[in-house]
Amino acid sequence: MSKHKPANKSAPAAPPVEIYYLLLTCPNRPGIIARVASHIFECGFNIADTRQFDEEDTDRFFMRVEFNPVREGADIEAWKASFSVLADEYDMTWRVRAQSQLSKVLILVSKFDHCLADLLYRWRIGELPMEIVGVASNYPRETFPHLDFDGIPFHYLPVTRETKMEQEAQIWALVQQSHADLLVLARYMQILSDGLAAKLVGRCINIHHSFLPGFKGARPYHQAHARGVKVIGASAHYVTAELDEGPIIEQDVERISHHHRPDDLVSKGRDIERRVLARAVRYHVENRVVINGRKTIVFTE
Numbered sequence: 001m002s003k004h005k006p007a008n009k010s011a012p013a014a015p016p017v018e019i020y021y022l023l024l025t026c027p028n029r030p031g032i033i034a035r036v037a038s039h040i041f042e043c044g045f046n047i048a049d050t051r052q053f054d055e056e057d058t059d060r061f062f063m064r065v066e067f068n069p070v071r072e073g074a075d076i077e078a079w080k081a082s083f084s085v086l087a088d089e090y091d092m093t094w095r096v097r098a099q100s101q102l103s104k105v106l107i108l109v110s111k112f113d114h115c116l117a118d119l120l121y122r123w124r125i126g127e128l129p130m131e132i133v134g135v136a137s138n139y140p141r142e143t144f145p146h147l148d149f150d151g152i153p154f155h156y157l158p159v160t161r162e163t164k165m166e167q168e169a170q171i172w173a174l175v176q177q178s179h180a181d182l183l184v185l186a187r188y189m190q191i192l193s194d195g196l197a198a199k200l201v202g203r204c205i206n207i208h209h210s211f212l213p214g215f216k217g218a219r220p221y222h223q224a225h226a227r228g229v230k231v232i233g234a235s236a237h238y239v240t241a242e243l244d245e246g247p248i249i250e251q252d253v254e255r256i257s258h259h260h261r262p263d264d265l266v267s268k269g270r271d272i273e274r275r276v277l278a279r280a281v282r283y284h285v286e287n288r289v290v291i292n293g294r295k296t297i298v299f300t301e
């Protein structure tokens, strides 16, 4: 005999309970957690998960809270208005996002599409809670014959040294028209101008195919092979004007040996790049990442 009563087929399913993600940082001082938690409770919400971190070097406090309404009439806009008073008192930088408010993601790719293919697959199976608003490439659609974009708009944006600024204007127009709030460089092999990088601070993630800070720039696997490394890696980081110097979000490595040729590193590296980028994108769209100067705080599960 099942312990669960059979579902009442006639009763309408209850609407899913909204979950809100709060991320905040502020100068550290005693009592912050108590004040934040009390405010959430007093406004008719309940905390489902909370993480915090005291960063000693900068004496700053970081916190991530998942909370949901538990009282009739608990209103998130009213909560935001009253929380902003508390936030001002503590000089907080903060943001709150509803789980149902999916990040709009524009993916850029050049010739090699293994990271793009992986992101599409993980998105399709529901592993990445986001809305893909488009794919753009400096290579034509025919470059990716085995990829099914499944209705996702594809934008061919060829670029040369002479047309770089015009092409970047097209990228920026795409970001604005699609209301993308995250740009993912999935092995997009063009250096963004300082101007475009500045517009995308904290909302452009790149996968670099080395274990940064080693082997920045082009052809890192060939650099690594020439150096005789014993591990190779991949690094997902936010893009800044300084090439491959942005705050690192996620990294991973794999062992190699003297038997391996550069092409072997490229091949072994593809799997590292895919999983590192997917983790970084998921952390970002789940509101788990806070930029802390040149570094990040990532509140993983």
Ligand SMILES: Nc1nc2c(c(=O)[nH]1)N[C@@H](CN(C=O)c1ccc(C(=O)N[C@@H](CCC(=O)O)C(=O)O)cc1)CN2
Pocket (backbone or CB within 6 Å): 185, 188, 189, 190, 191, 192, 193, 194, 197, 206, 207, 208, 209, 216, 217, 218, 238, 239, 240, 241, 242, 243, 244, 245, 246
């Ligand atoms: N402003 C930034 N732009 C980009 C970054 C970044 O950190 N800041 N990361 C790179 C990705 N990247 C390595 O991961 C990388 C891409 C391209 C090059 C490069 O030398 N590109 C040449 C052209 C190469 C080609 O046409 O095939 C160039 O742009 O002149 C180095 C490193 C993405 N952009």
